[in-house]
Amino acid sequence: MALRLAKHWCLSAIRSPLQVISFPALQLHVSGTAMRADQKDFENAVTRVKLLKKDPGNEMKLKLYALYKQATEGPCNVPKPGVFNLINKAKWDAWNALGSLPKETARQNYVDLVSSLSSSSASSSQVKPGADKEQQGSENLVVTSENGITKIMLNRPTKKNAITTQMYQEIILALKAASKDDSTITVLTGNGDYYCSGNDLSNFTDVLSGEIEEKVKSIAILLRDFVDCFIDFPKPLIAVVNGPAVGISVTLLGLFDAVYASDRATFHTPFSHLGQSPEGCSSYIFPKMMGPAKAKEMLIFGKKLTAGEACARGLVTEVFPDSTFQTEVWTRLKAYSKLPPNAMRVSKQIIRNMEKEKLHAVNAEEVSVLQERWLSDECINAVMNFLSKRAKL
Numbered sequence: 536m537a538l539r540l541a542k543h544w545c546l547s548a549i550r551s552p553l554q555v556i557s558f559p560a561l562q563l564h565v566s567g568t569a570m571r572a573d574q575k576d577f578e579n580a581v582t583r584v585k586l587l588k589k590d591p592g593n594e595m596k597l598k599l600y601a602l603y604k605q606a607t608e609g610p611c612n613v614p615k616p617g618v619f620n621l622i623n624k625a626k627w628d629a630w631n632a633l634g635s636l637p638k639e640t641a642r643q644n645y646v647d648l649v650s651s652l653s654s655s656s657a658s659s660s661q662v663k664p665g666a667d668k669e670q671q672g673s674e675n676l677v678v679t680s681e682n683g684i685t686k687i688m689l690n691r692p693t694k695k696n697a698i699t700t701q702m703y704q705e706i707i708l709a710l711k712a713a714s715k716d717d718s719t720i721t722v723l724t725g726n727g728d729y730y731c732s733g734n735d736l737s738n739f740t741d742v743l744s745g746e747i748e749e750k751v752k753s754i755a756i757l758l759r760d761f762v763d764c765f766i767d768f769p770k771p772l773i774a775v776v777n778g779p780a781v782g783i784s785v786t787l788l789g790l791f792d793a794v795y796a797s798d799r800a801t802f803h804t805p806f807s808h809l810g811q812s813p814e815g816c817s818s819y820i821f822p823k824m825m826g827p828a829k830a831k832e833m834l835i836f837g838k839k840l841t842a843g844e845a846c847a848r849g850l851v852t853e854v855f856p857d858s859t860f861q862t863e864v865w866t867r868l869k870a871y872s873k874l875p876p877n878a879m880r881v882s883k884q885i886i887r888n889m890e891k892e893k894l895h896a897v898n899a900e901e902v903s904v905l906q907e908r909w910l911s912d913e914c915i916n917a918v919m920n921f922l923s924k925r926a927k928l
């Protein structure tokens with residue numbers, strides 16, 4: 536089975552230069568009891584390193600390796616490799632050089648170092664507090680803040696705004712920044728004819744042979760953190776659904792405070808077709824929102840809804856004709872952004888707090904099930920069929 540998976544995934548996998556000096560294997564737990572905050576920061580940082588698109592260079596990788604070992608095992612306690620064992624000797628030297636640095640300090644230094652690496656590639660998508668003008672966005676995610684509204688726009692119109700792993704991370708950063716900036720409301724929307732076609736199925740090919748399960752764990756943690764950000768987002772969060780929405784972009788809507796849709800929009804969650812299962816807390820929110828029968832029609836059988844149907848089921852707040860969609864919605868949003876921000880926050884808090892713990896538990900459970908699904912033949916075959924252009928939704 537492992538060989539078969541490796542063969543599948545390697546079809547389009549690119550060997551990352553990060554592998555020249557490989558990182559220690561991780562034992563991270565996706566579900567289960569809550570972790571201490573600093574340990575969670577550390578584990579998040581380990582995940583982010585694995586998802587870095589740009590090779591940080593061997594010197595940096597040695598620093599990260601040494602700090603990781605010190606943070607997890609303490610001072611170097613293994614025999615020095617022979618002089619001809621160049622890579623292992625370099626790793627040993629880096630670890631040994633940290634002497635008796637306490638584990639906690641090593642963990643903190645590791646988190647700081649990873650933050651500096653991640654921010655150099657993703658800082659452009661963060662909105663600084665107090666900003667009141669257009670911000671520099673990354674290529675695939677444009678974040679602007681104006682007149683009390685922070686707008687996060689998916690910007691991959693040629694790929695129907697499919698979400699790459701890099702974009703999941705950028706959205707997390709953008710939401711964290713928006714929760715602290717001086718805007719009153721936050722909006723998520725898409726550029727082009729689609730709102731979002733869901734998870735970019737190419738994310739599946741970005742997996743190296745021999746470390747599939749480890750990579751799956753990292754992605755699972757990323758997904759859980761991503762959805763957690765929506766659960767915890769403190770201000771009114773509004774989706775401006777400018778066109779069709781697929782997969783995770785639909786399930787997440789249950790965590791928004793208002794969903795405005797163009798009458799061109801459709802809502803499709805084809806999880807069974809893809810050998811996958813629901814996420815974004817939809818397995819809990821959808822049945823509560825629209826009743827179990829209607830929720831199952833979407834989440835198990837993949838029924839695609841029109842905007843009107845989604846509105847009738849409570850997933851959409853209001854539908855607008857496409858010709859006047861942007862004008863009408865933005866006029867509405869500008870008016871909302873002038874409402875007293877603290878009152879809106881506390882009202883949202885009261886409503887969300889009743890369910891927060893439950894939502895985090897649901898998220899963890901959904902991700903844990905998905906982790907298994909991603910390694911199933913059903914899922915692998917569906918993704919391979921899409922990527923080899925044999926299938927479309």
Ligand SMILES: CCCCCCCCCCC/C=C/C(=O)SCCNC(=O)CCNC(=O)[C@H](O)C(C)(C)COP(=O)(O)OP(=O)(O)OC[C@H]1O[C@@H](n2cnc3c(N)ncnc32)[C@H](O)[C@@H]1OP(=O)(O)O
Nearest residue numbers: 693694695697732733734735736738739782783909927928
């Ligand atoms: C090993 C573990 C790794 C796991 C990684 C998982 C990470 C977290 C997962 C979270 C769970 C999320 C679940 C979901 O979101 S499920 C939904 C996934 N989405 C889809 O299945 C949609 C697939 N796309 C389509 O069926 C069609 O493209 C679509 C109906 C959306 C539009 O059809 P249309 O004919 O109008 O347009 P094209 O197909 O020509 O699309 C234009 C180009 O865009 C590319 N495209 C579109 N959507 C995606 C996508 N989701 N992923 C990747 N690429 C996408 C399409 O291929 C075209 O590209 P080219 O122009 O290069 O051919």
